[in-house]
Amino acid sequence: MTISSTPDGVTVKPRHLRFDVRTELRTLWHGNDAFRTAFFNALSLQFPDGEQQFINAVRLYRDQITDPKLKEEIKGFIGQEALHSREHKEYNEALKARGYDIDALDERFRKHKDNRGLLEANLRELEA
Numbered sequence: 310m311t312i313s314s315t316p317d318g319v320t321v322k323p324r325h326l327r328f329d330v331r332t333e334l335r336t337l338w339h340g341n342d343a344f345r346t347a348f349f350n351a352l353s354l355q356f357p358d359g360e361q362q363f364i365n366a367v368r369l370y371r372d373q374i375t376d377p378k379l380k381e382e383i384k385g386f387i388g389q390e391a392l393h394s395r396e397h398k399e400y401n402e403a404l405k406a407r408g409y410d411i412d413a414l415d416e417r418f419r420k421h422k423d424n425r426g427l428l429e430a431n432l433r434e435l436e437a
């Protein structure tokens with residue numbers, strides 16, 4: 310689809326929100342539940358790479374878009390994902406400061422994924 314289907318009046322614009330979670334990450338911040346806290350902390354580790362994959366996937370097709378509204382939405386989406394990535398990087402750095410071996414976990418995660426190729430293949434399939 311090369312025409313925006315976003316309803317009139319709805320825009321895709323980056324929101325420059327900042328979150329300082331360093332204090333909360335020293336606790337079992339998710340309902341005082343160790344599993345839920347660890348689960349969502351682990352989820353955050355994957356977000357910077359995941360957000361970058363979203364950006365890369367959209368960039369692959371950006372030049373084919375002619376609808377000005379959709380082009381603007383793509384620009385907003387890329388900006389928004391970049392901001393998400395920044396916040397998750399800071400979140401992950403806070404976990405690192407807390408003692409988590411983030412570098413080892415990142416390395417392990419990267420060895421076991423090839424989501425970029427899968428995402429791109431799925432987008433091509435949707436386009437066909």
Ligand SMILES: [Fe+2]
Binds near residue numbers: 360389390393
């Ligand atoms: Fe995002």
